[in-house]
Amino acid sequence: MRLRTTLLLGLLTGCATPASSSRTEAPSQAPAEAAPPPASAGSAPASEKSDVKALFARELAPLSKQKVSAPDGSFTGEVEATGAPTLQAGEGLFVLSIPLGTGSPLTCFVYSQPVDAGGAIYRLVEMAGQRTELQRVRITDIRLIGESPAVYAEAEYRVNGPRGKAAGLAKMMVYADDRVPLVCTHDEPGYSESFARVTSGLAASLQGSGGTPPASRYFEFSVIRVRGLPVGFEKHTIREAAGGGRLTEVESSLFFPRSPRELSVHDSVSSELSDKDGKLVARDFARASNGEPDIQMALEQVQGREYHYEGTHLGKALNGTFTAPADLATEPGTARLLRERFLPGPEQEVTLHYYIPTANPAAPVQQVLRKGAAGSRELSVEMGPLKATLTLDAQGMGEKMVAPLGDTEMVRERVRVRGTP
Template sequence: MRLRTTLLLGLLTGCATTASSSRTEAPADTPSPRPDLKALASRELEPLSRHQVSAPDGSFTAEVEAAGAPTFQQQQGVLVLSVPLGTRGPMTCFVSSEPLDAGGAIYRMVQMAGQRTDLQLVRTTDVRLIGDSPAVYAEAQYLVDMPRGKAAGQVKMMVHTDDQVPLVCTHDELGYSESFKRITSGLAGSLESAAGKQPDPRYFEFNVIRVQGHPVGFEKRVMRDAAGGSRLTEVESSLFLPRSQKELVARDTVSTELADKDGKLVARDHARATNGELDLQMSLEQVKGREYHYEGKHDGKDLNGTFTAPQDLDTEPGAARLVRERLLSGKDKALTLHLYIPSADPVAPVRQVLRQQAAGSRELKLEMGSLEGTLTMDAQGMVEKAVVPMGGLEMVQERVSVRGAP
């Protein structure tokens, strides 16, 4: 199991840190009027002409709004696309040859911006699905020392974690926030890989995570048929939580679980990185019956052993079937599941109880250790919405796209 990698470290040092022409000075000792920062920050662009772009090696084609012809460069093995917008600075996009983690990529861009500037505000601004891949938008507002005083700046960022053409875009200039979203969304949505489209999975869903209505992450789930009636489930998620007004904690997780034809767990791989650093990597395999072997690392500590579960371990497709057949049908009012969730316990199964709130209702109460929440299920037994208290706030995960059957 490998966590998706992030690169572009050297190339991104130019983002939000060196292009002084894109900043607006607030002079300290001058009779000239101060710039209207609010007006500058609210600037937007009318739709621009669309330009066709094609990778020099023919690996992909796309279309992008631009004020002039976009250009490509190769830098340290990364393809760099420069898109003139008719503003002081161009939009710059990096096409990675390796998979990207949204959290790790945004965290590193923010860190690099902070190396040469005084960050004032860092936040995610949008999470959306483009094609079948997540796109995360963020911005960093900053001040930087200039000869005549402080200069205000704003770097906008987008990471699109497409498996075939991973994309990072930035624009370092006050304003144009909605224009940046529109142009990068159009670019990412138009990308066509020479490798062709991947086969459709059996089931696909995309969820957006919000705290107090603000987008802070996503979860993408894909289920595929495997040999002998078994099922492979892949989950990719990223979460961005503010540590302060100037700092985000970014967490990326990828997991794969194999269920047998009865929905019981055969094997699971799980990896998590916090701020781009791998801190959890576990593998679990069924030895025989309810005996399972685990191996991996947690916070730098090697873990290796076996445990015997109180019952066969459940999986996502198996749990969906149980919810559908036992809770939603009215047969039972409560359902106890035993799951392997390494982030909760890397060396033992976790007990989860689901209770129906009212007869005929698809709303369930979730109990897992000290964690409680509310789940809204669909007719297939999959979660449409999850609400979990977080201190005095609420974290809400809500499905925004779905197709197929689990």
């Protein structure tokens, strides 16, 4: 699936990273090892609760580190294992089989193209459901490894065994790194903490053949939670662009439970180019739902407040222009406005206009920010029927956002930040 488009290419300076990359439809290209077998190794009859509990509680002590490297030199790394991992080349990927000394090996797929976290998890769960009776699917953790997100999930299931229904557990991890993307699975009850430790260690060790890319001027990573449980992430990167402008790239994935056995997932990528004054010059946006692209829009400034948009939105082709009622806002421009003028000034509210294709692909949408208690950096945010509370840092960037969600709240909270916008 191609999420990032190339509209901004050529508008950037040599130090900016092009806004174009392809994302692999993972793991639909992967071999069948990614799906649980008909009877998982080490599974126990579901009726024998004591056996099931003991199996699910199993963990591994740390193992010795084993080197791994691609025959074509595309990556190197190391991983905990009881022996030498085996590597098999596939189309656009390498399959890594890692012995752990348990009933099933750890299987990892190292891709040659970036992978969407949500789409990969969705397909892994879908594959598991085709061969088993899923009982519960959940996201167990979302963390940052280096400056790339890693998403962990588990699927508890039942399969027919020699003594009736047997309980199984498929553990999954997607490391959405642009240079060395990784998808890992382990189908065996227990070893949940061991799986997280081994796969995170492998991901952290991976090195691509292209060297280390130049650091961005700003980076932040936020985790989204509902009732304390992880349901998504947002990754923001800001780079230098021509003429003192900025290129802001945002990558996000959301995982919402549709039922105890199903997840509804959304992956999105956007690239936003602003001029030296923080005004919008161009924006690309793409979204996939449950692994299938459903929105891909490009916006480009014609002149002044006139913009041209083009793309597809929920199956419909769109092409047109609009004139914005005010300068279109961007992330670095808004941060500057908030920290330099709005927070220290006398105004109690400010109205901004953004291009948000999920809300309206053919016109800008209005967002109203209102100050909270005197001297605080807490603002109320209102965009149509949507309302939230936003807490800013000293740079005018959002540290935390809390939004009502039915009878609970959705909380987006920053867990790492580097640099200045």
